[in-house]
Amino acid sequence: MKIHDRPGFPNPARIRIALAEKGLDARVEFVPVDLIGAEHKQPAFLAKNPSGVLPVLELDDGSFISESTAITEYLDNLDGQPTLTGRTPREKAMVHMMQRRAEAYVLDPVGLYFHHATPGLGSALQAFKSPDWDGRAEMGRREGAKAVAGMTYFNGVLKDAPFVAGDSFSMADITLFAGLMFADAAGLAAPAGSSALLQWRERVAQRPSVKNRSGQAFLPVDLKRMGF
Numbered sequence: 001m002k003i004h005d006r007p008g009f010p011n012p013a014r015i016r017i018a019l020a021e022k023g024l025d026a027r028v029e030f031v032p033v034d035l036i037g038a039e040h041k042q043p044a045f046l047a048k049n050p051s052g053v054l055p056v057l058e059l060d061d062g063s064f065i066s067e068s069t070a071i072t073e074y075l076d077n078l079d080g081q082p083t084l085t086g087r088t089p090r091e092k093a094m095v096h097m098m099q100r101r102a103e104a105y106v107l108d109p110v111g112l113y114f115h116h117a118t119p120g121l122g123s124a125l126q127a128f129k130s131p132d133w134d135g136r137a138e139m140g141r142r143e144g145a146k147a148v149a150g151m152t153y154f155n156g157v158l159k160d161a162p163f164v165a166g167d168s169f170s171m172a173d174i175t176l177f178a179g180l181m182f183a184d185a186a187g188l189a190a191p192a193g194s195s196a197l198l199q200w201r202e203r204v205a206q207r208p209s210v211k212n213r214s215g216q217a218f219l220p221v222d223l224k225r226m227g228f
């Protein structure tokens with residue numbers, strides 16, 4: 001198996017955490033993609049994933065799987081013992097629902113804020129982000145506010161349960177964790193009173209699958225290197 005990604009970015013991090021949770025790192029070859037140089041918007045990459053985003057899983061039979069949820073489901077079911085996507089019909093439905101909320105309420109709006117209301121990843125990529133649209137920064141700011149409201153929602157969820165989808169760590173936790181990572185990089189802080197969310201985050205940060213990846217620095221390091 002190959003994973004086409006760039007370490008340090010939030011969606012690639014979702015898969016790297018899932019791989020580590022499943023103990024599958026050694027079975028994967030990582031293929032770096034120059035996201036800052038917009039390699040993922042060029043025909044060779046678009047043939048692998050027409051959405052033009054990372055990560056992409058390449059199977060040994062030559063097929064490509066994109067979308068972090070689909071990749072995580074594949075990895076989680078490889079050993080017939082899913083731990084990240086639910087075991088019973090109820091668990092599976094809860095994980096699916098809550099991870100989708102984590103994407104829709106936090107991770108995706110943070111991405112829109114980052115790419116439209118800030119300098120994002122620089123000029124090569126900005127050329128693909130509707131730079132001529134006047135309403136772009138305003139849309140980005142609204143998405144930023146939506147992400148902060150999403151954090152308040154998840155703070156409420158985590159007051160009542162140890163993990164995002166209930167009693168067990170799951171793909172939903174990974175998605176929300178990646179959303180908060182991205183929020184840090186984009187300069188969006190959790191609102192005052194988010195103690196349940198921040199305590200959950202600290203617990204997740206201590207999991208070996210997350211903690212042992214600290215050498216593969218998350219987004220802020222790349223941004224600093226770029227002078228942002």
Ligand SMILES: N[C@@H](CCC(=O)N[C@@H](CS)C(=O)NCC(=O)O)C(=O)O
Nearest residue numbers: 009010011012053054055067068069
């Ligand atoms: N829905 C996709 C989102 C993937 C995504 O947005 N990846 C980011 C990297 S964190 C990306 O490739 N961004 C490039 C761009 O927006 O041009 C997934 O779940 O994998």
